[in-house]
Amino acid sequence: MKIEQIYTGCLAQGAYYIVSNGEAAIIDPLRETQPYIERLKKDNVTLKYIFETHFHADFVSGHLDLSRKTSAPIVYGPTAKPEFEAIIAEDNQVFEVGNITIKVLHTPGHTLESSSFLLMDENGKQTALFSGDTLFLGDVGRPDLAQKAANMTQEELAGLLYESLYSKILPLNDDITVYPAHGAGSACGKNMQKETVDSLGNQKKTNYALNQKDKQSFIKAVTDGLLPPPAYFGMNVAMNKKGYDSFDEVLSKGLQAFSPDEFEEMAEHSGALILDVRNNEDFARGFVPQSINIGLNGDFAPWVGALIVDVKQPILLITNENEEQEAVTRLCRVGFDHVLGFLKGSFEAWKDSGKEIDSVNRISAQQFEQEIKEKEAKIIDVRKESEYNAEHVDEAFNKPLAYINEWINLIDPAEHFYLHCAGGYRSMMAASILQARGYRNFSEIEGGFSAISQTDIPVSDFVCQNKILK
DSSP states (O other), X not given: OEEEEEEETTTTEEEEEEEETTEEEEESOOSOOHHHHHHHHHHTOEEEEEEOSSOOSSSOOSHHHHHHHHOOOEEEOTTXXXXXXXXXXXXXOEEEETTEEEEEEEOOSSSSSOEEEEEEOTTSOEEEEEEEXXXXXXXXXXXXXXXXXXXXXXXXXXXXXXHHIIIIITTSOTTOEEEESBOTTOTTOSSOOSOSOEEHHHHHHHOGGGGOSSHHHHHHHHHTTOOOOOTTHHHHHHHHHHOOOOHHHHHHHHTOEEOHHHHHHHHHHHOOEEEEOSOHXXXXXXXXXXXXXXXXXXXXXXXXXXXXXXXXXXXXXXXXXXXXXXXXXXXXXXTOOOEEEEETTHHHHHHHTTOOOBOOOEEOHHHHHHHHHHSOOOEXXXXXXXXXXXXXXXXXXXXXXXXXXXXXXXXXXXSOEEEEOSSSHHHHHHHHHHHHTTOOOEEEETTHHHHHTTSSOOBOOOOOHHHHHO
C-alpha cells in the first residue's frame, strides 16, 4: 500500500493518491489531471475510484476530467446531488481498492454532503483518515459557507459539525493518521497548523475545536472570528457541482499568443481584464496601462479569486516568457477559464513597440522615513487585521487588501497617501487596482513593513498573532 499526499502550496490544498495491489484511488484531485495519469502509468495501476470529500468552494476539482480519461467513477458521500453521473455512497459504505478498504463516514457541518474517508489496510487495521474540510490540523471546517444551500444558520451547521466530529471521528483510534484537504493559508479555516499530516491522537490533544466542554461552547468557538468568505467561493461550488469545460480545452485557448498590436486590439474590444503576473519589482518599473498585478510567485490563485471574483471575466495575460502555461493552469484551478491569450514577448515586447507604458511611484523605506519626518502623512496598511494588530506603523490606517472594493471609494484622490503591506506583494496589487481606477496620488513602499521595521519609524508594541487569533 502507498499513500501519497500531493500538496499544492498556492492553494494550501492536499490531494491524495492511494495504491494497493494494482488498483488506485485519488481523493480531491486538482484541476489538471496529467500528473495523475502519469503516476498511474508509471505505477502500472488502474484508477478504481475518484473520491470527493464535498463540493469544494476554494478550487475546482479535477474529478470530471479524470473520470472522463480513466472511466473511474466519482464517489460522493450521502446527500450530494451533483449534476453528472456519480456514486452517492451511503454512510459507512465500504469500497475496495486492491487489498485495502475505504469506508465513507458522513460528516456534515462544513457542508451537508461533507464526508471523511477511513482507510483500513490489508490487515483490516484503521490506518488513515482523509478528513476533507471536516477536520483540519489545529482547526475544523468553517460552518458558514453552506448556509444558503442548506437553509440553515452557521450555528445550526456548527451543531451538525460538532455531532460529526464528536460521534464519528473522536471515537477513532489515536494512532490513525489524519490527512486533511487544506493547511495553513486556506480560507476554509481560521487557525490551521503549518503541518499537513498528523496523528488523530495529537489532534485530540492540541486542536481547540476537539477540546470544548459541550456543544454550545463548540459552536461559539468555531463561529467566533470568522472573516467573510471570498466572493468567488460560490462560483467554484457551482462548477464542481454542475460541471465545467475540459482543462485541456481551456489551456489550449489560453495559450494563444498575441503581438503587442493584437493584444491592444483584443483588450479594447473584448472587455478583458489585463492581468500582469510578473513579480512586483518588475511591475513597479513598468507595465501596460490599466493592468492589474497579481504575482505568480505568491498566493496567486486565491488572490485572483478574491480580487477579480467573477470566474467568467475574460482575461488577457502578461507573464514572464515561458510562464504562460503555469499562469493559465493556476487560474483554472480556481475556475477562471476565460483566458483569451497572452502577450507574446512579455512586457518587453510591448515596451519595444513604442506603446504607452505606466509605472508605480515606489519609494524605499528610508525615503518614506525621511518624508514623514518633514510632513504630516496618511499611511494605509493593506495587511490582514491580525497582522496589523500584531504590530504596525503608528497612525497608520488598516485597510486590508481583500476588502479593497469596499474602501477604495473612501480614498480622497486629491490627498497624498503612503501604501504598504508586509513585503510588497499585496501593496503592489493594491497599487495596480488604485491606478487602474484613477488614483495616482500615492507612494508605495518597497519591502513593506519588513523594511519599515528596520528604520526608526515609530511602530506599535508587538503582540503575538496567535493570541489575537485565539
